[in-house]
Amino acid sequence: MSEVLESLPTPPPDVPAPAPLPEPEVILRTHGLTRAFHEVKAVNGVDLELRRGEVYGFLGRNGAGKTTTLRMLMGILRPDQGDIELLGQRVRRVRAAQKQHLGYVSQEQVFYPWMTALELGRFVSGFYPRWDDTRFQQLLRVLDVPKDRKSAQLSGGTRMKLGLALALAHRPPLLILDEPTAGLDPVARREFLDILRDQVRREGQTALFSSHLVGEVEEVAHRIGILHDGRLRFQGSLDTLRQSVRRVVLETSPEQLPYGLSLVRRERLPDGRLGLVLFGTPGDWATSPFAEVAEPLSLENIFLAYARRSDET
Numbered sequence: 220m221s222e223v224l225e226s227l228p229t230p231p232p233d234v235p236a237p238a239p240l241p242e243p244e245v246i247l248r249t250h251g252l253t254r255a256f257h258e259v260k261a262v263n264g265v266d267l268e269l270r271r272g273e274v275y276g277f278l279g280r281n282g283a284g285k286t287t288t289l290r291m292l293m294g295i296l297r298p299d300q301g302d303i304e305l306l307g308q309r310v311r312r313v314r315a316a317q318k319q320h321l322g323y324v325s326q327e328q329v330f331y332p333w334m335t336a337l338e339l340g341r342f343v344s345g346f347y348p349r350w351d352d353t354r355f356q357q358l359l360r361v362l363d364v365p366k367d368r369k370s371a372q373l374s375g376g377t378r379m380k381l382g383l384a385l386a387l388a389h390r391p392p393l394l395i396l397d398e399p400t401a402g403l404d405p406v407a408r409r410e411f412l413d414i415l416r417d418q419v420r421r422e423g424q425t426a427l428f429s430s431h432l433v434g435e436v437e438e439v440a441h442r443i444g445i446l447h448d449g450r451l452r453f454q455g456s457l458d459t460l461r462q463s464v465r466r467v468v469l470e471t472s473p474e475q476l477p478y479g480l481s482l483v484r485r486e487r488l489p490d491g492r493l494g495l496v497l498f499g500t501p502g503d504w505a506t507s508p509f510a511e512v513a514e515p516l517s518l519e520n521i522f523l524a525y526a527r528r529s530d531e532t
Contacts, residue, residue: 244271245268245269245270245271246305246306247267247269247292247304247305247306247393247425248266248268248303248304249266249288251302252265252266252288252291252303253265253299254298254299255299261284261287262288262298262449263450264450265301265446266451266454267288267427268454269393269427271423271425272424272425273419273441273442274425274428274441275426275440275441276436276439276444277427277429277430278433278522279431279445279446280431280526283448283449283526286326286398286429289427289429292313292427293313293321293395294313297311305321306320319348319389320392320393321393321395322387322389322391322395323386324382324383324386325382325397325399326401327401328381328382330378331370332369333371334370335366335367336364336366336367336370336381337366339381340352340385343388344388349389349390352388354387354388354390362383362384363377363380364377364380364381375403376403376404376410376411379399379400380410380414383399383411383415387418390422390424391424393426394418394424394427396415396427396429398429399411400412400435412435412438412439415428415439433518433519433522441456441457442454442456442457443455443456443457445526453525460521461518463500464483464496464498465504465509465513465514466495466496466514466516467495468488468492468493468512469492470492471493472493477508478507479500479503480499481499482496483496483525496521496524497513
């Protein structure tokens with residue numbers, strides 16, 4: 220429960236609800252976000268950009284630095300370097316005033332086990348001056364969450380939906396979802412993704428959706444960022460990624476890559492030939508000597524190319 224409480228703003232007693240912030244086209248932007256633990260840089264110079272009304276898929280394998288990034292965005296961790304621009308306000312660390320405009324769902328929903336959904340709603344409402352209890356109870360009905368059952372008696376999928384209802388009840392412009400489908404069965408995962416997609420479409424909210432599952436990101440995301448070893452390796456639309464990353468198989472390694480193409484991953488194939496996964500604009504591919512032999516890749520294979528190290532050979 221401690222992490223959930225850390226992510227909540229301090230409840231201001233008897234303070235009127237803050238005036239709604241104007242929502243710029245860019246809801247969230249980070250500049251050189253960096254955080255190290257001892258000698259290891261978990262996040263290394265990350266520049267994110269989230270636009271209004273989109274689902275941004277934050278893709279990376281376990282340990283890539285996704286959760287550390289999200290904890291900095293929630294103000295739970297302080298960046299060693301860099302800053303955060305949230306709803307037009309640039310800060311070094313997200314504070315209580317900014318948290319009131321965020322909805323957060325962590326990968327493990329930890330609630331007081333003796334509290335029912337309604338009791339949890341009353342508890343959490345104290346942290347958000349703009350809490351809408353009618354909206355919360357409507358969400359419980361839509362998400363099929365029992366109002367009067369203790370949280371300890373709920374299944375994992377239902378607990379995740381309860382977490383989403385708590386995050387949405389104050390109508391935040393930005394949702395931060397840290398691997399919310401981890402551990403859910405296929406039916407619960409499908410329901411959650413459908414709800415997320417519908418919520419963004421109907422309410423015009425923005426969602427930062429962290430996952431290591433390529434398929435679900437492909438289903439719901441408008442744009443994605445691929446994080447590997449704490450660095451943002453790609454940021455852009457899915458169509459741009461598919462058109463830009465291709466694979467060529469060569470007999471020998473070229474002395475240098477054609478102009479405009481950059482290396483994503485190098486691998487030695489079982490037959491001794493060299494496989495190169497390269498990034499370039501469609502125009503650069505069209506004019507390169509590899510134009511006729513380059514093959515497109517699925518999103519999953521593109522992600523694997525970014526997330527795995529090149530062979531040493």
